[in-house]
Amino acid sequence: MRCLNCHTEYEGHYCPECGQSAKTSRFTVKSVLSNTLDVWGMGSRSLPRTVWHLLTRPGQMIGDYLDGKRMPYFPPVKLLFVLCVFYALITSFSHGFPDETVTDNHAEATTLLAEELSERGKNNTLFDFGIGKVSVEGAARSLADTLDWFYAHKPVTLLCLHLFFTLSAWIVFRRAPKRPHTTLAENFFVQVLISSQLMVLSMLYTLLFGSQDGAFFYPLPGWLLMLLFVWDFKYLFGYSWPKTCGFTVLTHLSVLLLFILLCSLVFSLLSLALVPSPVG
Ligand SMILES: [Zn+2]
Numbered sequence: 663m664r665c666l667n668c669h670t671e672y673e674g675h676y677c678p679e680c681g682q683s684a685k686t687s688r689f690t691v692k693s694v695l696s697n698t699l700d701v702w703g704m705g706s707r708s709l710p711r712t713v714w715h716l717l718t719r720p721g722q723m724i725g726d727y728l729d730g731k732r733m734p735y736f737p738p739v740k741l742l743f744v745l746c747v748f749y750a751l752i753t754s755f756s757h758g759f760p761d762e763t764v765t766d767n768h769a770e771a772t773t774l775l776a777e778e779l780s781e782r783g784k785n786n787t788l789f790d791f792g793i794g795k796v797s798v799e800g801a802a803r804s805l806a807d808t809l810d811w812f813y814a815h816k817p818v819t820l821l822c823l824h825l826f827f828t829l830s831a832w833i834v835f836r837r838a839p840k841r842p843h844t845t846l847a848e849n850f851f852v853q854v855l856i857s858s859q860l861m862v863l864s865m866l867y868t869l870l871f872g873s874q875d876g877a878f879f880y881p882l883p884g885w886l887l888m889l890l891f892v893w894d895f896k897y898l899f900g901y902s903w904p905k906t907c908g909f910t911v912l913t914h915l916s917v918l919l920l921f922i923l924l925c926s927l928v929f930s931l932l933s934l935a936l937v938p939s940p941v942g
Pocket of ligand 1: 666669670677678679
């Protein structure tokens with residue numbers, strides 16, 4: 663064989679220098695179709711396979727992935743984005759499209775939030791300057807806009823949520839019997855795969871019970887989410903069932919704590935920036 667990309671002479675299925683497949687040939691309708699489907703992960707068999715493993719043996723599958731079994735599975739971050747697209751399709755179809763009630767409710771909620779915040783800003787003497795009032799209203803509006811943006815960009819929202827879980831699980835499970843001292847990066851992939859698992863189940867849930875109005879993260883009930891986390895962590899980290907339950911609760915509590923810390927940090931920075939200048 664002579665590689666069409668780097669012109670290396672070789673024997674086998676793949677070029678040893680650049681990795682291009684020996685089957686590379688001129689474009690045909692078939693190859694264009696499979697190329698197009700590959701972007702969505704449907705041309706390869708690894709997407710259905712990954713989804714199947716996430717549904718049947720999530721903890722073991724995630725462990726396999728960390729241990730280096732990468733080829734059989736679909737890349738996690740790409741998987742999450744593809745699943746979010748499917749989820750958006752399913753929710754819009756199960757609601758009758760376009761999904762007006764959800765967006766309307768949501769727009770209403772963010773407008774209310776903006777109004778309430780600006781009302782508070784007016785009553786706060788610290789902001790009772792012409793310039794100050796305007797910037798509080800502006801801040802409230804941009805906060806509402808930010809929430810809207812996250813609502814419209816599900817994969818990013820989920821990644822942000824799971825970044826908190828990445829940090830918490832990294833700390834809580836650092837002495838796990840099965841996989842001690844997992845790195846932050848490994849925990850990130852763990853969370854992306856857990857998020858993908860939850861997205862697949864959210865789709866099934868939506869198909870069975872209809873679209874749930876305004877679910878910011880997952881439409882699944884809280885107790886089910888908790889059980890799934892316990893199931894995943896049990897087989898991934900290898901603690902006993904009771905200990906896994908305890909550590910899962912601890913992970914959620916520290917996520918809450920981290921979130922409160924981040925919010926207070928952002929708000930104190932914002933209020934520092936919003937103190938009006940004495941000129942006003
Ligand atoms: Zn080559």
